[in-house]
Amino acid sequence: MRIVTWNINSLRLRLPLLSRLIADYEPDVICLQETKVPDDLFPLEPVIALGYRHVIYAGMKSYNGVAILSRLPLNRLHVAQEWCGKQDCRHISAEIDARGGPIELHNFYIPAGGDVADRDVNVKFGHKMDFLAEAQTWFSARKNLSRTVLVGDLNVAPLEHDVWSHRQLLTVVSHTPVETERLLAWQGKTFVDALRHFVPASEKLYTWWSYRNQDWRIANRGRRLDHIWATPDLQGQLQRHAILQDARDWPQPSDHVPVMLELAL
């Protein structure tokens, strides 16, 4: 089973790129963030035409928005509709009908957190920290969580080599110690970092390159903001991963690239 997560930064604008992703990588399940489309305008017909008959989404005008597109049957899980008391379309979850039993899938778009890493002067940072804490609480209350995959744009690069310069980014939102500690506390023993299962922590690994560099490849000031976690019982099924870097050079690209996990299911 191939699962892709991608912050697409407007689904309607990048439908042609979605089609390219599908042609190149044939994912069974695609989790999207920043769809930026209200539910009544969701491009359902084109998505179905691409072969994804099982589709769930939660979108709003202009901002945020998450969706799961699947070739396998899905049951939407109506849990935790609200995070931090807001209905701002940052989480959607489903059970995937998989061989050997259902897989529980969570797709998150964590708040970016604004520019200043201080909740007293920046409410967006406070929101991000509260969201991470609430997510940790929610998952730690789930006893015996198994056969669960969590993906998304978590907007935190937790490890030293998840950013181009650990030293220079220690004060930059996404890599500050309070954020990275909180993200790792959420991951805890509940989840395995599936990408780092394949790529040692000593190697640089990025999934996002800013639009604000003339040549992203030459500057290579990347960060690993997009993640795939799995419960430890799935560790033996982790088969392959891919960071689809080439997508950063597709026409009118997202600043995030798709990330794929293949499970032996």
Place this chain on the structure above:
DNA sequence: ATGGTTGAGCGTCAA
């Protein structure tokens, strides 16, 4: 310290 770019959708705001 600052600015650099992109998207949604028409105000700037968010990233």
